[in-house]
Amino acid sequence: MPLFLESFSGLRVFDTSYRSEQLSQKACPHQDPCKKSQGRDRELKIIIPAPDCRIVAGRRKTTETSNFGVSKREGHDSSKFYSRKLYYNNKGDVSIGSAENTVPPEYVDRILCKSSQNMNELPDSCIHLAVTSPPYNVGKIYDQDLTLAEYRQLLKAVFSEVFRVLVTGGRACVNVANLGRKPYLPIHSYVIADMLDIGFLMRGEIIWNKGSSAGASTAWGSWQSAANPSLRDTHEYILVFSKGSFSHAASTRQDTISKEEFLSYTKSVWEFPAESATKAGHPAPFPVELPYRCIQLYTFRGDFVLDPFCGVGSTCVAALRAGRHFLGYDTKQEYVDSALRRISKEDMT
Ligand SMILES: C[S@@+](CC[C@H](N)C(=O)[O-])C[C@H]1O[C@@H](n2cnc3c(N)ncnc32)[C@H](O)[C@@H]1O
Numbered sequence: 001m002p003l004f005l006e007s008f009s010g011l012r013v014f015d016t017s018y019r020s021e022q023l024s025q026k027a028c029p030h031q032d033p034c035k036k037s038q039g040r041d042r043e044l045k046i047i048i049p050a051p052d053c054r055i056v057a058g059r060r061k062t063t064e065t066s067n068f069g070v071s072k073r074e075g076h077d078s079s080k081f082y083s084r085k086l087y088y089n090n091k092g093d094v095s096i097g098s099a100e101n102t103v104p105p106e107y108v109d110r111i112l113c114k115s116s117q118n119m120n121e122l123p124d125s126c127i128h129l130a131v132t133s134p135p136y137n138v139g140k141i142y143d144q145d146l147t148l149a150e151y152r153q154l155l156k157a158v159f160s161e162v163f164r165v166l167v168t169g170g171r172a173c174v175n176v177a178n179l180g181r182k183p184y185l186p187i188h189s190y191v192i193a194d195m196l197d198i199g200f201l202m203r204g205e206i207i208w209n210k211g212s213s214a215g216a217s218t219a220w221g222s223w224q225s226a227a228n229p230s231l232r233d234t235h236e237y238i239l240v241f242s243k244g245s246f247s248h249a250a251s252t253r254q255d256t257i258s259k260e261e262f263l264s265y266t267k268s269v270w271e272f273p274a275e276s277a278t279k280a281g282h283p284a285p286f287p288v289e290l291p292y293r294c295i296q297l298y299t300f301r302g303d304f305v306l307d308p309f310c311g312v313g314s315t316c317v318a319a320l321r322a323g324r325h326f327l328g329y330d331t332k333q334e335y336v337d338s339a340l341r342r343i344s345k346e347d348m349t
Contacts, residue, residue: 092201093245098168101126103304107327111316111343113336116308116329117157119165127165127327128248128303131291131315133175133284134158136187140283142332148185156194158308163198165306169248172200173294175208175286177236181221188237200241206270208236208290213273238270238290240298253300256322265297275314281338282312291318299324313339320346 081087101123112121137143137151146154162172172195179185188205196202214234221230257265275287291314295305301323307315310328312335319326320343330336 093247098245098249099125100167103127103325103327108325109316109320109327109343111310111313111328111330111336111339113331113333114329115331116161117154119161119308119329122165122327124164125167125170126304127162127306128167128170129295129299129324130162130166130170130172130306130308131175131294131318132173132307132309133286133311134191134309136177136179136284138179142283142335148190152190152194155191156198159195159200160198162306162308163200163243166243167248168244169246170243171203171248171294171298172241172243173291173298174239174241175236175290176239178233181219181230184231188239191239195239195241200243201246203240203242203246204268205240206238206268208238209269209271210234210236210274211271238294240294248298248300250300253302256301257296261293261296265293280312280314282335285311286314288314288318288321291315292322295319295322295324310339311335313342316343317346 082092103122103126107121134155135143137146139145159172159174166172174191174195176188176191178187192202192205211234214232217232219230219232222228270290270293272287272289275285277283277285291305291307295318299305299322302325304325304327305315305319307313307326307328310316310330313328316326316328316339328336328339330339
């Protein structure tokens with residue numbers, strides 16, 4: 001429920017980021033000194049560190065978008081920024097209903113060997129987070145040889161289904177790499193355009209810096225010459241979207257993220273090594289660390305996590321470790337079998 005909060009500067013602060021049941025836990029530690037320094041008889045209804053307030057020499061100071069930028073933004077009033085023409089016609093939170101359904105019991109913690117272009121076994125609005133890495137259409141053994149338009153159509157069909165099954169406020173994290181050099185194919189920009197077209201709201205993008213684990217590519221183009229040097233990508237993207245609303249109704253759900261994890265995972269550059277294909281038994285696995293971070297950041301304990309291209313089940317393993325439920329889809333039986341083996345090992349530990 002949106003809240004109007006009385007701030008120390010006398011401004012009314014419209015805050016949607018705190019849930020009513022959290023208010024008592026998140027009370028401002030500066031309550032007493034701030035009250036005294038005000039010396040007014042105004043009754044402060046709820047005192048929390050509202051987004052537009054900073055404590056400066058014992059008083060809160062409101063900051064807003066400035067011409068010169070600000071060094072820290074945690075107490076920033078962004079309403080001026082969002083009222084600019086840049087944001088005209090941009091969808092913010094939209095009302096698409098908040099009812100949640102449950103995943104039928106026979107699909108809880110399961111991996112299905114079928115195409116995720118059709119997830120008709122799932123009702124609408126039953127999944128809290130999708131984390132996935134789509135096939136790249138580059139000639140891996142599971143890849144078809146699709147034109148760019150056909151490839152985008154395949155991904156769009158799957159992500160439309162993901163949109164349907166996500167709850168309002170549910171998130172989708174899509175790990176993609178760009179391809180080729182002549183020309184470079186900006187797959188991530190096509191995925192962004194298609195996700196927006198489906199109706200997703202974009203939350204941000206994470207650059208996954210794979211560092212030295214990205215391998216010492218020797219595709220230099222022209223060695224030590226400006227004739228035609230090539231960039232050697234050592235990064236991939238994790239594109240993050242929401243369905244319908246940026247916030248996820250918390251009700252009685254429990255967060256499990258630690259302070260250190262939160263400080264680290266909210267940064268837009270992540271650094272951890274890639275997974276070895278040989279070790280994972282899959283040509284293009286992502287490390288469990290990748291879905292684990294997304295799960296910790298974007299879901300509550302017991303939430304439901306979907307991977308529509310689940311390969312050898314890295315997302316499912318991460319979900320298990322984080323105490324979430326999972327459902328995976330893959331069209332190759334051998335990957336489904338490997339995933340099930342990995343999951344049963346996790347269950348035993
Ligand atoms: C990049 S891999 C995902 C690897 C996974 N993240 C892991 O760590 O094992 C993409 C997977 O999508 C699967 N796939 C391709 N088309 C599919 C479809 N239409 N439905 C479901 N899975 C599909 C492939 O078999 C492949 O395992």
